[in-house]
Amino acid sequence: MTQADSAGGPATARDRRLAAAFVELADTLVAGFDIIDMLHTLTERCVELLDVMAAAVLLPDRRSALQLVAASSERTQLLDLMRLRNQEGPILDAYRSGEPTASVNLTAEATRWPRLAEAARDGGYAGAQALPLRLRGRPLGVLGLFSATAGALGPDTVAIGQSMADIATISILHTRAFQRQEQLAEQLHNTLNARITIEQAKGYLAEKLGVPVGETFALMRAHAHTHHVPLTDLARAVLTAQVDAADLRRPPPDR
Amino acid sequence: MIIAAVGAAARPVPAGGGYAWPDNDRLGATVDPNRELEITEAIRDRARVEDATVAVRHVCAVAASVMNAMGVGVYLVSDLGPIEPVHATDPVGARLVELQVVLGAGPATVAVAEDLPVLIADLDTAASRGHWPMFAPEALAEGVRAIFAFPIGANGVTIGALEIYRAGAGLLSPAELSDAWLFADAAMALIMAGVSDAPTVTEYGLFASEFGERWAEVHQATGMVAAQLGVDPTTAFLRLRARAFTSGEGLSRLAEDILAGRTRLDNGKDTEAP
16 A cells, blocks of 8 residues: 555645645636546646556447546556456446446456456556546546555545546536537538538639649649648639639749 | 438338337447457558558448448538548449439438438338439449448537448348447547547548549539539539439549540530630
8 A cells, every 4th residue: 555645644735736736627627628638637637646657537438338538648558458448347347336446456356357457467557446427426437546556545545536536527517528529520521621622623723724633733732832821722712713713823923 | 121210300200110210329239349349450450451540441441341231431521512422442332422422312411411320221112212212223223222321420420421332131230230330430530530630640541542532533523614614613513413413424434524624514615705
């Protein structure tokens, strides 16, 4: 048991860091904050404050399969553990039961979770604590904490961990994780439309200038660079005749 | 028999109960994490064989073989319409994709619009022909007997559809149904990861395929027609689709002819004064 659960001891330093972390996390709950970014910060603070080796937040996708959305570490060993997230282990049990689930030593869990025990041995993890993200008793996801050494987290540490899980819950409810998905979908939509517009402009220029389609892209790029216009904007302007196709044939003005 | 899972209250249930109404949007598909791993690995393996980064075409290729399909197509939503094709695994798939773009209607269009799967177990029934009067006969002529279209999306955001074409009639088994969802989800995850990683992962890398290069010609031809007719690209695209529909030649074949100057939609008469 390596945890500094200093009941009665001089916990002021940790208290101060704890308060600072809560303020920092609360500060992120303002306009324009990115939920994924915030959850990453939260996992990093968990590592610092709870003296664990790694922390991870997992949320269910639309098939209720847990997906890793944030982790304090990109270590492949942690990712290997996470590969089993929907098969066995404290994370899955905490998600299903809605109750905190702990293992003093994952590597000794050959009976309960044989594959995870092996992965933990390979990955250098031992202690594990899974804390559910709960909303009115319904599991929203899981915060997982992993230690390098065997042993249970102290009750204070678990309590702080659960507070961290609650902050994660609030932030998820606050923004809904899919806002990011919407942004990505919009970005995808723009990218796709940009490609279509550029291809159309190529055909338009080929017809107007009487040059092969294959030569039009270079003409557009040269014009876009000379005039410092994004290529897609130029393509749109060509198609709406806001830019005269003939202008693209001329060499750039010497200036 | 058609099972079309359409939005509640979107359209009436025909007499005879040709429609099955699912309890949820997954039609009872269950999660099997082992299966998910297997499919993800199979997609990775497919890319590894090509020594390429994982792209949409690998998802399609594995889906086609696992689902015992003639072909698989993937569409995304664009400003041109609900279904901008980004990949089709083979000539039959490419022709069905074109057909739906020309008609502006088909299973993928409905899947995207309703964010629900459209499962057509047999195109060769009176009900199917009634529901898809233009599409069904053409698809049957291509040798496709059953079509299953799944929305690609998550959390209420629909970005496109994955469509499976089969030569034989018959419903998907429950296992096949959950596999199909896994492929749609794999496409979603791949596309979203690619977009968020941009510019490290280029859009070209995600969608790179022979199909995509051929399809680019359709857009180039649209621009050419817009210049020939002096109309905006949206109108030009409609004219192109109309010509492809009336002439019966495929959209990409027509695009080739236009780009080569063999076909002009203005009948050789320039609308612009010299």
